[in-house]
Structures are given as structure tokens and as C-alpha cells.
Amino acid sequence: MYVIVVYDVEQARVAKVCKYLRRYLHWVQNSAFEGEITEAQLEKLKSGLKKIVDPDCDSIYIYRLPQERYLHKEVIGQKKANLEQFLD
Amino acid sequence: MYVIVVYDVEQARVAKVCKYLRRYLHWVQNSAFEGEITEAQLEKLKSGLKKIVDPDCDSIYIYRLPQERYLHKEVIGQKKANLEQFLD
Numbered sequence: 001m002y003v004i005v006v007y008d009v010e011q012a013r014v015a016k017v018c019k020y021l022r023r024y025l026h027w028v029q030n031s032a033f034e035g036e037i038t039e040a041q042l043e044k045l046k047s048g049l050k051k052i053v054d055p056d057c058d059s060i061y062i063y064r065l066p067q068e069r070y071l072h073k074e075v076i077g078q079k080k081a082n083l084e085q086f087l088d
Numbered sequence: 089m090y091v092i093v094v095y096d097v098e099q100a101r102v103a104k105v106c107k108y109l110r111r112y113l114h115w116v117q118n119s120a121f122e123g124e125i126t127e128a129q130l131e132k133l134k135s136g137l138k139k140i141v142d143p144d145c146d147s148i149y150i151y152r153l154p155q156e157r158y159l160h161k162e163v164i165g166q167k168k169a170n171l172e173q174f175l176d
Contacts, residue, residue: 004094006094006117007117007118008091008120012134016103028095030096030151031096031120032094032096032119033122054165055164055165055166056166057165057166058164058165059117059119059167060163061163062162062164063092063159064159064161064162065153065158065160070153071151071152072150072152072153073149073152074152075147075149076134076137076141077142077146077147077148077151078143078144078145078147079147080147084111
């Protein structure tokens with residue numbers, strides 16, 4: 001499956017969340033990662049994130065799509081990550 | 089169609105970008121908006137954003153899906169926006 005992860009976490013945990021997400025996904029820009037991932041990897045990712053974040057103030061959204069081909073991506077301004085501009 | 093917009097813009101333009109995106113989409117968390125939008129509205133949104141951002145340093149990613157039902161959303165921590173946790 002394909003996922004997009006966006007996070008809004010306290011400054012103290014940004015680097016840790018970012019480093020952790022890099023294990024599984026591609027960095028897109030500040031606060032966003034994406035990539036192809038298996039169900040098992042996603043479960044690990046979620047479990048790991050839950051150990052890092054403070055649920056009372058941090059927020060992480062995980063958008064899941066069955067396949068990358070359902071997604072069309074367009075960039076305005078800097079394309080910070082080294083990814084294909086259009087996924088389909 | 090359904091879109092997710094994530095932005096990474098200089099502090100000086102954050103409020104302007106945020107205010108502009110609110111015209112068309114729902115705020116999700118810092119740096120992320122989403123919502124159902126028509127093709128015509130999306131064209132207007134992109135055109136407006138291009139007038140606000142500095143393409144040399146700002147970055148806005150627009151993820152487009154044909155239908156909301158392709159998307160599954162999960163939240164870890166705070167669900168900052170008042171949206172359904174699961175879209176399908």
C-alpha cells in the first residue's frame with residue numbers, strides 16, 4: 001500500500017519523529033513523508049510512533065491508499081524531495 | 089475529487105497560505121489541509137497559491153485522488169481537525 005504521513009509535533013520531538021519515519025518512508029518536506037509500505041511495516045511504524053509522541057499535544061495523520069496509482073501529485077514551488085513529480 | 093495539501097513555506101507567508109487554503113479545504117493540522125474539491129476550484133486554488141508563495145523557497149504538495157473512498161485515514165495523538173477519523 002502507499003501512505004502519506006503528516007505530523008505536527010512539539011519541537012522537542014520533531015527530530016526523533018523525522019528520524020524514525022525515515023526508516024520506512026521518503027521525506028517529502030517538513031512535516032510530510034510518503035512511500036510504499038507493507039501492512040506489517042505500517043504496524044511497526046505506528047507502534048514506534050506511539051512510543052515517541054505525546055498523545056496529548058502531538059498529532060500524526062496517516063493517509064493510506066491501496067495503490068500508488070490512485071494518487072496524483074503536483075508541486076508548487078520547491079520540490080524538496082527527490083521523488084517523481086507525478087506518480088501515475 | 090479529494091485533495092490533501094501539505095505546505096512548507098517561510099514563516100512570513102504561513103498565515104496567508106493558511107487563510108487562503110481555508111477558503112477551499114478543511115484544516116487538518118499545522119501544514120496540512122484536505123477536502124473534496126472540484127476541478128475548477130482546484131485550478132483557482134493553485135493559481136491563487138502561485139501568487140502567494142515564493143517558488144524559490146516555499147513548497148506546496150497537492151495530492152489528488154479521484155474519490156475520497158480510496159483514502160483511509162488514521163490519527164495518532166491529537167485529532168486536531170473536526171473531521172471523520174475514517175473516511176471509508
